[in-house]
Amino acid sequence: MTVRTYYSTDSGAPVYSGSVGAFNAVTKACLVDGYGSKAAAGWTQEFSGTNLSVLRPAAGNRHCLWIDDTNAQFARVRGYEAMTAVSTGTGPFPTDVQLSGGGYVVKSNAASSAARGWVLVADEKRFWFISAQVADTIAGSAAAGLGMFFGDIISAKSGDAFHTLLIAGNTSATAGSQVGSLATTMTAVGAAHFMPRSYTQTSGSITAGKHTDYAKTGGVVAIGTGGSAYPDPVTGGIGIAPLFAHEPVALVARGVIPGAWCPTHNLPGNPGDTFQGSGSLAGKEFLLVDVSAAGTRGRMALETSNTWG
Numbered sequence: 001m002t003v004r005t006y007y008s009t010d011s012g013a014p015v016y017s018g019s020v021g022a023f024n025a026v027t028k029a030c031l032v033d034g035y036g037s038k039a040a041a042g043w044t045q046e047f048s049g050t051n052l053s054v055l056r057p058a059a060g061n062r063h064c065l066w067i068d069d070t071n072a073q074f075a076r077v078r079g080y081e082a083m084t085a086v087s088t089g090t091g092p093f094p095t096d097v098q099l100s101g102g103g104y105v106v107k108s109n110a111a112s113s114a115a116r117g118w119v120l121v122a123d124e125k126r127f128w129f130i131s132a133q134v135a136d137t138i139a140g141s142a143a144a145g146l147g148m149f150f151g152d153i154i155s156a157k158s159g160d161a162f163h164t165l166l167i168a169g170n171t172s173a174t175a176g177s178q179v180g181s182l183a184t185t186m187t188a189v190g191a192a193h194f195m196p197r198s199y200t201q202t203s204g205s206i207t208a209g210k211h212t213d214y215a216k217t218g219g220v221v222a223i224g225t226g227g228s229a230y231p232d233p234v235t236g237g238i239g240i241a242p243l244f245a246h247e248p249v250a251l252v253a254r255g256v257i258p259g260a261w262c263p264t265h266n267l268p269g270n271p272g273d274t275f276q277g278s279g280s281l282a283g284k285e286f287l288l289v290d291v292s293a294a295g296t297r298g299r300m301a302l303e304t305s306n307t308w309g
Contacts, residue, residue: 001059001123003259003306004030004041005287008118009137012036016118016131018108023075024053024067030120031055031127041122047086054083060125060152063164063196064089066102071172072111077148078102079166081196093166093194093205103168103192106146106177109133119289121259121302126151128259128302130289133174139272144292147179153245154309155199155255162197163255165208165245180223180291180298182262183209189248191294199252209248212262213241223291224299227264238275239264240286240301258308261286261301268299275301283307 008016012035014025032055034040042058051070056062064083068076078101081091094102108116117137120129130147132138138145148168155163169176170192178192190209198206212223216239220226223243232239240261245254269275269288277284285305291298 001125001308003121003123003304003308004039005304006030006038006120006122008115010036010038012038016107016116017113018073018111018116019113020072021051021069022107023105024051024069026118026120027055027067027129028053031122041127042124046083049086052086054086057126057151058124061161061164065150068102073107074172075105075107076102077105077150077166077168079150079164079194079196081162091196091203091205093196095205098194098205098207099170099192103148103166103194104170104172104176105129105148105168106133106172106174107131109143109174119287119302121304123308126259130179130291130300130302137272138289139270143290144177144180144295144297145271145290146174146177146292149179149257149260153255153257156253157199157255160199162195162201164196165257166194167210168192174292175295177292178294180296180300181210181293182221182223183211183246184214184219184221186211186246186251186253187248195245195254198247198250199254206247206249208254209246210243210257211246212243213264216241216264217262222293222296222298224263224268224301225266225296227266230265230268232265237278238268240281259303261303263288263299263301267297271299
């Protein structure tokens with residue numbers, strides 16, 4: 001797998017805004033087509049319609065991501081185990097009972113052509129997308145960032161064929177974005193966190209959640225909002241902890257969510273800062289971005305090096 005990072009500041013990058021079709025333009029450019037000097041992440045667009053798109057990873061489970069980008073301020077997203085047309089598929093996650101119409105990706109705090117900064121980090125199996133809700137850059141943004149995750153986690157179960165995870169928002173409001181939310185117990189459901197099947201592989205979409213190192217973060221519910229002083233009093237640097245996906249009903253940890261980490265401090269550094277890993281994380285590179293947990297501003301460390309595994 002090859003990890004690639006795409007920025008709104010790249011030459012030839014598509015403009016992202018609160019406009020119809022803007023989310024489709026960014027995801028297709030990064031994942032399928034490439035732009036400027038940037039190669040695509042190797043995904044395919046299986047089907048398309050007017051402001052509708054079905055994207056599919058190149059490797060792994062290869063479950064489909066359906067995108068409805070017909071609204072100016074937000075897109076709707078849903079995973080499918082398989083699809084035969086732009087709006088026809090089997091094994092949806094979430095189902096309409098779980099979240100009618102699918103998850104939300106809010107593009108901006110306003111329906112307008114004003115540009116919003118973004119970063120997308122992807123490999124052939126999954127991607128993270130983070131955007132600023134009020135600024136044209138992800139660096140120095142004063143508001144909780146928006147976004148989503150889709151693709152395979154690193155499952156703890158051997159032979160797992162349904163370890164795809166979708167993280168989005170649960171409402172069309174900016175405060176509905178859940179990309180930065182954390183569960184404090186294994187029984188807690190993450191709003192707009194879904195997987196196609198349980199670890200048992202039994203058919204049917206399930207709700208999921210994500211958690212991190214409770215002791216190091218002080219049990220906070222937003223990524224990067226709690227823990228020790230920053231810089232770390234012992235190392236002089238930044239501490240980060242992995243993110244895990246869990247099943248609240250079965251009370252099992254399904255696996256690690258690659259590509260993003262939880263800082264073990266309260267809003268360390270500034271969005272847009274980069275840093276190098278050390279010790280067991282030597283060779284890894286990271287980018288700090290602001291994320292939203294139901295409107296609460298958090299700070300995530302995206303892993304931008306080719307080290308996802």
